[in-house]
Amino acid sequence: MQLDAYPELGLHIRILGGFVSVLWVLEIVDTLLLRGWLNRFGILPRRWIGLRGVLLAPLLHGNLRHLSTNTVPLVVLGWLILVRSTPIFVLVTVGVWVIGGLGVWLFAAPKSNHIGASGLVFGYLGFLLANGYFEQSGVAIATATIVGLLYGSTIWGILPLQRGISWQGHLFGLITGIIAARYLPQLQQWLQTLPPGWTGL
Numbered sequence: 001m002q003l004d005a006y007p008e009l010g011l012h013i014r015i016l017g018g019f020v021s022v023l024w025v026l027e028i029v030d031t032l033l034l035r036g037w038l039n040r041f042g043i044l045p046r047r048w049i050g051l052r053g054v055l056l057a058p059l060l061h062g063n064l065r066h067l068s069t070n071t072v073p074l075v076v077l078g079w080l081i082l083v084r085s086t087p088i089f090v091l092v093t094v095g096v097w098v099i100g101g102l103g104v105w106l107f108a109a110p111k112s113n114h115i116g117a118s119g120l121v122f123g124y125l126g127f128l129l130a131n132g133y134f135e136q137s138g139v140a141i142a143t144a145t146i147v148g149l150l151y152g153s154t155i156w157g158i159l160p161l162q163r164g165i166s167w168q169g170h171l172f173g174l175i176t177g178i179i180a181a182r183y184l185p186q187l188q189q190w191l192q193t194l195p196p197g198w199t200g201l
Contacts, residue, residue, distance in 0.1 A: 054101035077124035096123030103172030119173035126177025
Protein backbone atom coordinates (compact mmCIF):
# COMPACT_ATOMS: atom_id res chain seq x y z
CA MET A 1 0.00 0.00 0.00
CA GLN A 2 1.30 3.43 -0.94
CA LEU A 3 1.12 5.57 2.19
CA ASP A 4 1.52 8.69 0.04
CA ALA A 5 -2.00 8.02 -1.21
CA TYR A 6 -3.28 8.13 2.37
CA PRO A 7 -1.34 11.00 3.97
CA GLU A 8 -3.34 10.97 7.21
CA LEU A 9 -2.82 7.24 7.67
CA GLY A 10 0.87 7.65 6.99
CA LEU A 11 1.05 10.42 9.59
CA HIS A 12 -0.76 8.26 12.14
CA ILE A 13 1.62 5.37 11.53
CA ARG A 14 4.62 7.66 11.97
CA ILE A 15 3.28 9.13 15.22
CA LEU A 16 2.16 5.91 16.90
CA GLY A 17 4.80 3.71 15.32
CA GLY A 18 7.53 6.14 16.28
CA PHE A 19 6.32 6.43 19.87
CA VAL A 20 5.91 2.68 20.33
CA SER A 21 9.34 2.10 18.75
CA VAL A 22 10.92 4.45 21.30
CA LEU A 23 9.20 2.58 24.14
CA TRP A 24 10.42 -0.80 22.92
CA VAL A 25 13.98 0.33 22.21
CA LEU A 26 14.24 1.88 25.67
CA GLU A 27 12.85 -1.20 27.41
CA ILE A 28 14.99 -3.66 25.45
CA VAL A 29 18.11 -1.65 26.23
CA ASP A 30 17.10 -1.29 29.87
CA THR A 31 16.32 -5.00 30.22
CA LEU A 32 19.28 -6.44 28.36
CA LEU A 33 22.02 -3.92 29.08
CA LEU A 34 21.05 -1.74 32.04
CA ARG A 35 19.20 -4.33 34.16
CA GLY A 36 16.34 -1.99 35.00
CA TRP A 37 18.53 1.00 35.89
CA LEU A 38 16.24 3.42 34.00
CA ASN A 39 13.28 2.59 36.23
CA ARG A 40 14.68 4.81 38.96
CA PHE A 41 13.55 7.77 36.84
CA GLY A 42 9.87 7.13 37.53
CA ILE A 43 7.52 9.37 39.50
CA LEU A 44 8.57 9.53 43.16
CA PRO A 45 5.64 11.13 44.99
CA ARG A 46 6.28 14.44 46.75
CA ARG A 47 10.03 14.31 46.25
CA TRP A 48 11.42 17.15 44.17
CA ILE A 49 13.68 14.80 42.25
CA GLY A 50 10.61 12.69 41.54
CA LEU A 51 9.16 15.45 39.36
CA ARG A 52 11.46 14.32 36.55
CA GLY A 53 9.33 11.20 36.47
CA VAL A 54 6.33 13.23 35.33
CA LEU A 55 8.13 13.63 32.02
CA LEU A 56 9.96 10.29 31.93
CA ALA A 57 7.67 7.72 33.57
CA PRO A 58 5.44 6.99 30.52
CA LEU A 59 8.57 6.02 28.59
CA LEU A 60 9.68 3.42 31.16
CA HIS A 61 8.35 -0.04 32.02
CA GLY A 62 9.14 -2.67 34.61
CA ASN A 63 9.83 -5.34 32.01
CA LEU A 64 8.96 -6.40 28.48
CA ARG A 65 5.74 -8.03 29.63
CA HIS A 66 4.64 -4.79 31.26
CA LEU A 67 5.28 -2.93 28.00
CA SER A 68 3.58 -5.57 25.87
CA THR A 69 0.34 -5.27 27.87
CA ASN A 70 0.30 -1.52 27.24
CA THR A 71 1.27 -1.54 23.57
CA VAL A 72 -1.91 -2.74 21.86
CA PRO A 73 -4.42 -0.58 23.80
CA LEU A 74 -2.07 2.40 23.48
CA VAL A 75 -2.04 2.02 19.69
CA VAL A 76 -5.75 1.22 19.31
CA LEU A 77 -7.07 3.97 21.58
CA GLY A 78 -4.50 6.49 20.42
CA TRP A 79 -5.38 5.84 16.79
CA LEU A 80 -9.10 6.33 17.47
CA ILE A 81 -8.28 9.82 18.74
CA LEU A 82 -5.88 10.48 15.86
CA VAL A 83 -8.62 9.61 13.36
CA ARG A 84 -10.65 12.43 14.82
CA SER A 85 -7.88 15.03 14.90
CA THR A 86 -4.11 15.01 15.18
CA PRO A 87 -4.01 18.28 17.19
CA ILE A 88 -6.62 16.92 19.60
CA PHE A 89 -4.52 13.77 20.00
CA VAL A 90 -1.47 15.90 20.81
CA LEU A 91 -3.39 17.97 23.39
CA VAL A 92 -4.95 14.93 25.07
CA THR A 93 -1.59 13.17 25.17
CA VAL A 94 0.24 16.16 26.65
CA GLY A 95 -2.56 16.81 29.14
CA VAL A 96 -2.73 13.23 30.37
CA TRP A 97 1.06 12.93 30.40
CA VAL A 98 1.65 16.06 32.48
CA ILE A 99 -1.52 16.59 34.54
CA GLY A 100 -2.01 12.88 35.19
CA GLY A 101 1.64 12.58 36.19
CA LEU A 102 1.37 15.53 38.55
CA GLY A 103 -1.69 13.92 40.14
CA VAL A 104 0.37 10.81 40.84
CA TRP A 105 3.23 12.90 42.22
CA LEU A 106 0.89 14.79 44.55
CA PHE A 107 -1.34 11.99 45.83
CA ALA A 108 0.33 8.59 45.43
CA ALA A 109 1.83 6.77 48.39
CA PRO A 110 5.24 7.94 49.62
CA LYS A 111 8.29 5.78 48.91
CA SER A 112 6.63 4.39 45.79
CA ASN A 113 7.86 4.55 42.21
CA HIS A 114 5.47 4.87 39.27
CA ILE A 115 6.39 4.00 35.68
CA GLY A 116 4.61 2.94 32.51
CA ALA A 117 2.39 4.22 29.71
CA SER A 118 -0.79 2.83 31.24
CA GLY A 119 -1.70 6.33 32.43
CA LEU A 120 -1.86 7.35 28.77
CA VAL A 121 -3.97 4.28 27.99
CA PHE A 122 -6.47 5.22 30.69
CA GLY A 123 -6.40 8.85 29.56
CA TYR A 124 -7.29 7.86 26.01
CA LEU A 125 -9.95 5.49 27.33
CA GLY A 126 -11.50 8.20 29.52
CA PHE A 127 -11.47 10.70 26.65
CA LEU A 128 -13.13 8.37 24.14
CA LEU A 129 -15.80 7.14 26.56
CA ALA A 130 -16.62 10.62 27.88
CA ASN A 131 -16.58 12.17 24.40
CA GLY A 132 -19.46 9.92 23.41
CA TYR A 133 -21.45 11.25 26.37
CA PHE A 134 -20.60 14.93 25.97
CA GLU A 135 -20.63 15.23 22.17
CA GLN A 136 -23.65 13.03 21.49
CA SER A 137 -22.81 12.65 17.80
CA GLY A 138 -23.35 9.34 16.06
CA VAL A 139 -19.64 8.82 15.44
CA ALA A 140 -18.64 9.71 19.01
CA ILE A 141 -21.32 7.44 20.51
CA ALA A 142 -20.38 4.56 18.19
CA THR A 143 -16.70 4.99 19.03
CA ALA A 144 -17.44 5.10 22.76
CA THR A 145 -19.57 1.95 22.45
CA ILE A 146 -16.81 0.04 20.63
CA VAL A 147 -14.20 1.24 23.11
CA GLY A 148 -16.43 0.27 26.01
CA LEU A 149 -16.90 -3.23 24.62
CA LEU A 150 -13.19 -3.68 23.97
CA TYR A 151 -11.67 -2.05 27.05
CA GLY A 152 -14.48 -1.17 29.44
CA SER A 153 -13.47 -3.88 31.89
CA THR A 154 -10.07 -2.25 32.38
CA ILE A 155 -11.80 0.54 34.34
CA TRP A 156 -11.32 -1.67 37.40
CA GLY A 157 -7.65 -0.74 37.12
CA ILE A 158 -8.38 2.55 38.88
CA LEU A 159 -8.97 0.63 42.12
CA PRO A 160 -6.17 -0.56 44.45
CA LEU A 161 -6.90 -4.24 43.82
CA GLN A 162 -3.47 -5.49 42.76
CA ARG A 163 -0.18 -4.86 44.49
CA GLY A 164 2.55 -3.32 42.35
CA ILE A 165 0.12 -1.70 39.89
CA SER A 166 -0.01 2.11 39.74
CA TRP A 167 -3.74 2.48 40.15
CA GLN A 168 -3.12 6.16 40.87
CA GLY A 169 -1.63 6.56 37.40
CA HIS A 170 -4.69 4.86 35.94
CA LEU A 171 -7.06 7.01 37.98
CA PHE A 172 -5.48 10.37 37.21
CA GLY A 173 -5.02 9.44 33.56
CA LEU A 174 -8.71 8.56 33.31
CA ILE A 175 -9.79 11.75 35.08
CA THR A 176 -7.63 13.92 32.83
CA GLY A 177 -9.00 12.24 29.71
CA ILE A 178 -12.57 12.85 30.90
CA ILE A 179 -11.80 16.52 31.60
CA ALA A 180 -10.31 16.88 28.11
CA ALA A 181 -13.52 15.47 26.62
CA ARG A 182 -15.66 17.79 28.75
CA TYR A 183 -13.82 20.88 27.55
CA LEU A 184 -13.22 19.68 23.99
CA PRO A 185 -15.26 22.53 22.37
CA GLN A 186 -13.14 25.11 24.20
CA LEU A 187 -9.96 23.26 23.20
CA GLN A 188 -11.07 23.25 19.58
CA GLN A 189 -11.75 26.97 19.69
CA TRP A 190 -8.31 27.55 21.15
CA LEU A 191 -6.71 25.40 18.47
CA GLN A 192 -8.26 27.60 15.81
CA THR A 193 -6.32 30.57 17.19
CA LEU A 194 -2.97 28.81 16.69
CA PRO A 195 -0.93 29.18 13.49
CA PRO A 196 -1.22 26.38 10.90
CA GLY A 197 1.24 23.55 11.42
CA TRP A 198 1.78 24.38 15.11
CA THR A 199 2.17 20.69 15.98
CA GLY A 200 5.18 20.44 13.73
CA LEU A 201 3.79 17.16 12.32
